[in-house]
Amino acid sequence: MSSFVTRVASPSVFAYSISKGAINTLTHTLAQQLGARGITVNAILPGIINTEMNAETLGNRDGQKYAAGLSTFNRWGEPNDIADIVGFLSSSDSRWITGELIDASGGSCL
Numbered sequence: 001m002s003s004f005v006t007r008v009a010s011p012s013v014f015a016y017s018i019s020k021g022a023i024n025t026l027t028h029t030l031a032q033q034l035g036a037r038g039i040t041v042n043a044i045l046p047g048i049i050n051t052e053m054n055a056e057t058l059g060n061r062d063g064q065k066y067a068a069g070l071s072t073f074n075r076w077g078e079p080n081d082i083a084d085i086v087g088f089l090s091s092s093d094s095r096w097i098t099g100e101l102i103d104a105s106g107g108s109c110l
Contacts, residue, residue: 003045
């Protein structure tokens with residue numbers, strides 16, 4: 001699991017952004033190395049999701065307004081939004097998708 005913070009400058013979460021950027025590079029490398037074995041490797045880049053990690057932001061009106069305003073859908077993400085993508089990528093329906101960084105930020109980086 002990566003993050004949409006790898007697509008924007010995020011100095012307040014510098015170390016987090018760098019670690020997620022490493023996942024992006026690892027995704028590309030492993031996809032190339034494991035493809036011959038029929039193994040697909042992809043990373044999901046969630047935006048602000050209603051999880052414990054974002055409890056402080058989503059715990060007040062200003063934070064909720066900020067989080068919803070980032071998305072073109074004018075809402076923050078829910079865990080099921082990401083779980084559905086994981087389910088698809090884990091299924092044989094995604095067998096031709098590999099090495100992809102899948103933005104799941106609700107359009108926050110458009």
